[in-house]
Amino acid sequence: xxxxxxxxxxxxxxxxxxxxxxxxxxxxxxxxxxxxxxxxxxxxxxxxxxxxxxxxxxxxxxxxxxxxxxxxxxxxxxxxxxxxxxxxxxxxxxxxxxxxxxxxxxxxxxxxxxxxxxxxxxxxxxxxxxxxxxxxxxxxxxxxxxxxxxxxxxxxxxxxxxxxxxxxxxxxxxxxxxxxxxxxxxxxxxxxxxxxxxxxxxxxxxxxxxxxxxxxxxxxxxxxxxxxxxxxxxxxxxxxxxxxxxxxxxxxxxxxxxxxxxxxxxxxxxxxxxxxxxxxxxxxxxxxxxxxxxxxxxxxxxxxxxxxxxxxxxxxxxxxxxxxx
Amino acid sequence: xxxxxxxxxxxxxxxxxxxxxxxxxxxxxxxxxxxxxxxxxxxxxxxxxxxxxxxxxxxxxxxxxxxxxxxxxxxxxxxxxxxxxxxxxxxxxxxxxxxxxxxxxxxxxxxxxxxxxxxxxxxxxxxxxxxxxxxxxxxxxxxxxxxxxxxxxxxxxxxxxxxxxxxxxxxxxxxxxxxxxxxxxxxxxxxxxxxxxxxxxxxxxxxxxxxxxxxxxxxxxxxxxxxxxxxxxxxxxxxxxxxxxxxxxxxxxxxxxxxxxxxxxxxxxxxxxxxxxxxxxxxxxxxxxxxxxxxxxxxxxxxxxxxxxxxxxxxxxxxxxxxxx
Numbered sequence: 001x002x003x004x005x006x007x008x009x010x011x012x013x014x015x016x017x018x019x020x021x022x023x024x025x026x027x028x029x030x031x032x033x034x035x036x037x038x039x040x041x042x043x044x045x046x047x048x049x050x051x052x053x054x055x056x057x058x059x060x061x062x063x064x065x066x067x068x069x070x071x072x073x074x075x076x077x078x079x080x081x082x083x084x085x086x087x088x089x090x091x092x093x094x095x096x097x098x099x100x101x102x103x104x105x106x107x108x109x110x111x112x113x114x115x116x117x118x119x120x121x122x123x124x125x126x127x128x129x130x131x132x133x134x135x136x137x138x139x140x141x142x143x144x145x146x147x148x149x150x151x152x153x154x155x156x157x158x159x160x161x162x163x164x165x166x167x168x169x170x171x172x173x174x175x176x177x178x179x180x181x182x183x184x185x186x187x188x189x190x191x192x193x194x195x196x197x198x199x200x201x202x203x204x205x206x207x208x209x210x211x212x213x214x215x216x217x218x219x220x221x222x223x224x225x226x227x228x229x230x231x232x233x234x235x236x237x238x239x240x241x242x243x244x245x246x247x248x249x250x251x252x253x254x255x256x257x258x259x260x261x262x263x264x265x266x267x268x269x270x271x272x273x274x275x276x277x278x279x280x281x282x283x284x285x286x287x288x289x290x291x292x293x294x295x296x297x298x299x300x301x302x303x304x305x306x307x308x309x310x311x312x313x314x315x316x317x318x319x320x321x322x323x324x325x
Numbered sequence: 326x327x328x329x330x331x332x333x334x335x336x337x338x339x340x341x342x343x344x345x346x347x348x349x350x351x352x353x354x355x356x357x358x359x360x361x362x363x364x365x366x367x368x369x370x371x372x373x374x375x376x377x378x379x380x381x382x383x384x385x386x387x388x389x390x391x392x393x394x395x396x397x398x399x400x401x402x403x404x405x406x407x408x409x410x411x412x413x414x415x416x417x418x419x420x421x422x423x424x425x426x427x428x429x430x431x432x433x434x435x436x437x438x439x440x441x442x443x444x445x446x447x448x449x450x451x452x453x454x455x456x457x458x459x460x461x462x463x464x465x466x467x468x469x470x471x472x473x474x475x476x477x478x479x480x481x482x483x484x485x486x487x488x489x490x491x492x493x494x495x496x497x498x499x500x501x502x503x504x505x506x507x508x509x510x511x512x513x514x515x516x517x518x519x520x521x522x523x524x525x526x527x528x529x530x531x532x533x534x535x536x537x538x539x540x541x542x543x544x545x546x547x548x549x550x551x552x553x554x555x556x557x558x559x560x561x562x563x564x565x566x567x568x569x570x571x572x573x574x575x576x577x578x579x580x581x582x583x584x585x586x587x588x589x590x591x592x593x594x595x596x597x598x599x600x601x602x603x604x605x606x607x608x609x610x611x612x613x614x615x616x617x618x619x620x621x622x623x624x625x626x627x628x629x630x631x632x633x634x635x636x637x638x639x640x641x642x643x644x645x646x647x648x649x650x
Contacts, residue, residue: 111439124449132589139612264457279452287464
């Protein structure tokens with residue numbers, strides 16, 4: 001009988017500590033539930049590994065125990081926390097949760113764009129100060145959004161922003177024209193030349209060697225002083241100290257951040273003190289029902305695996321994401 | 326030469342105190358600029374009146390001096406502050422600023438809907454407390470929005486909410502089906518029976534005898550405890566004390582308010598103390614350029630008037646808004 005190891009969080013207070021639906025495999029597979037401490041032992045003889053504890057970095061140190069592993073499924077869109085050289089070089093297939101988060105995250109981005117344009121953060125501050133201050137705000141129709149990352153989340157975001165009348169461009173590995181969702185895609189190497197075009201610069205890219213530190217001090221300096229940075233990709237794609245300085249000195253206008261270089265955001269981060277940020281605790285995709293949906297997505301993929309069919313959402317381990325078909 | 330009186334605010338510090346573009350009439354009309362104190366005198370012999378000071382209530386008391394007035398143009402979408410019985414009974418034509426505000430206000434509503442679904446207000450509060458609290462938020466795709474008021478602003482709002490995948494219903498004077506923008510329209514008299522359907526109840530109605538107090542304690546009690554009230558119509562359409570109580574006791578979840586029974590919102594209003602409100606100082610439609618656009622809209626209508634053509638945006642004085650063609 002095939003063996004499926006399931007890594008759950010060590011935190012016993014976690015409300016969704018156990019994925020639902022694993023009883024579907026009864027009589028067809030041995031399911032080994034383990035926390036990170038038990039992972040080395042659980043991996044011995046395991047054919048598949050389900051990372052329900054999706055940001056765990058425990059796999060690398062347990063790797064010598066993976067003596068017959070064929071497949072790892074991660075219940076997250078980004079696999080950067082999992083990936084390491086031996087895994088990339090191995091025959092093990094990695095799949096992820098692509099698909100589920102696209103629409104919720106695209107909605108979060110549209111909400112952040114509107115909240116910035118309509119100055120909701122300032123209205124919330126003025127409420128606590130009992131101040132009635134009329135301002136002229138912005139129309140988003142015709143505003144310009146530049147989306148870094150042309151994967152599934154970036155594409156859904158592009159479609160949603162276009163549906164409300166915004167002008168959209170993409171930023172990808174290679175420049176191209178007439179993309180069905182983005183129209184023009186500029187190369188990430190040329191981002192500095194193009195960043196000034198955007199009213200909203202949105203990072204929807206996975207963390208890879210190409211995107212680490214991509215939104216540098218230079219890119220921030222090239223942005224419009226009123227512009228808005230949205231990050232729903234990974235914190236490490238932004239030079240966070242440079243971002244803090246840009247927000248403090250008027251280099252850019254506002255930042256809506258769902259991800260950070262260190263999470264939870266450390267208590268001494270200067271971001272907490274800024275009025276011109278939205279700090280969201282890495283939850284933009286986690287809409288009601290997310291947990292059950294991610295478990296279901298794994299069960300569906302495991303059914304394919306047990307039946308010998310091709311898996312869904314196979315990650316290109318060199319690129320760090322699921323390539324577009 | 327025809328005489329056009331232009332009412333400007335008495336507040337000399339007002340940044341947009343004078344409407345631009347009136348020099349267009351030089352040699353073709355006498356333009357009399359006046360503040361509210363000078364209005365009675367300015368109205369004597371005036372053929373037209375432009376209420377640049379659009380919320381002024383000065384016209385009623387100056388009315389006996391209007392000896393040859395044909396036309397009043399109000400630089401606002403709502404004419405409730407202007408309207409009084411003698412004006413309604415007179416032959417004077419009233420026009421308004423319908424059109425300009427539709428899209429900016431629809432964007433404000435969509436922004437408020439997303440901000441409520443994604444809990445941005447709570448994220449702003451947690452930032453000031455340096456708290457990292459992951460929550461499950463909501464997907465707006467498939468959520469239900471009920472829009473009170475089937476005029477131009479309500480329609481643009483319906484179209485925008487549908488464009489992002491929400492389910493929409495209208496509330497109007499008469500029930501009907503297969504409306505091109507709303508689908509189903511329920512009668513405002515039956516609102517209590519239908520209010521529980523909505524995730525978001527949006528007031529986009531003008532203030533008329535039918536809509537004054539429409540969102541009563543009974544309607545609020547019929548709403549879902551997690552539901553969201555958005556008011557971009559008029560404050561007097563809501564029972565504000567009942568709304569405060571509903572927000573305090575969990576009768577509804579959140580309110581995004583751009584209009585209030587008294588404006589500016591009084592310092593002692595309990596709304597300032599609530600965490601589950603967005604207080605916006607009657608500015609949802611006032612996007613950058615609004616002032617110039619409203620002046621231009623008047624100049625265009627005045628050109629039609631000088632040429633003897635039919636005016637744009639003629640208000641049905643009994644209904645209190647521009648009827649749909």
